[in-house]
Amino acid sequence: MTHEEFRNEVKKVLGIPGKFILDVYSMVEGNGWMIHCPEGHYLHAPYAHYKPLVLDEESKPVEYGEWGRFAFLDGISTSHPSFIITGDEVKLHEHCPFCDRTGPVLEPVVKRVKGEDIRGCPEEVRRMFSKDLSK
Numbered sequence: 076m077t078h079e080e081f082r083n084e085v086k087k088v089l090g091i092p093g094k095f096i097l098d099v100y101s102m103v104e105g106n107g108w109m110i111h112c113p114e115g116h117y118l119h120a121p122y123a124h125y126k127p128l129v130l131d132e133e134s135k136p137v138e139y140g141e142w143g144r145f146a147f148l149d150g151i152s153t154s155h156p157s158f159i160i161t162g163d164e165v166k167l168h169e170h171c172p173f174c175d176r177t178g179p180v181l182e183p184v185v186k187r188v189k190g191e192d193i194r195g196c197p198e199e200v201r202r203m204f205s206k207d208l209s210k
C-alpha cells in the first residue's frame with residue numbers, strides 16, 4: 076500500500092485529513108527521525124545533529140538524487156559509534172521540492188539493498204503473527 080493509499084484509507088475510515096498523517100523513517104541505532112512534511116511526501120532529516128548520506132557499492136558518497144545505501148552520522152549518539160551504514164536503499168535530495176524547510180530529504184520509497192535481510196517493524200509483526208501461539 077502506498078502512503079497516498081494509506082492516507083486515503085485513514086481519511087475514509089477515521090475522517091483524519093491526509094496532512095495530519097505523517098510517516099516516519101528511523102531506526103533503533105539512531106537518534107534521528109525523518110518525518111514527512113505535510114505539504115509533500117518527502118522525509119525531512121533533522122540536520123542539526125544528523126547527517127544523512129547515500130553510499131555506492133564501494134561505500135563512497137554519491138551525489139544528491141542518486142540511489143544508494145543509506146548511512147548517517149549521528150551527532151548525539153553516546154552508546155555506540157555514531158556512523159551507521161544501513162541495509163536500506165534510498166534516494167536523497169538536497170532540498171524538498173514541496174516546502175521551504177531546510178535540510179536534505181529522502182524520497183519516501185525506501186527499499187532493502189539486494190541481499191540484505193528483511194527487518195524493521197513490518198517484519199517483526201509478520202514474525203509475531205506467523206508464530207504458533209498455542210505453545
Ligand SMILES: [Zn+2]
Pocket residue numbers: 112114115117119171172173174175176
Ligand atoms: Zn517538505
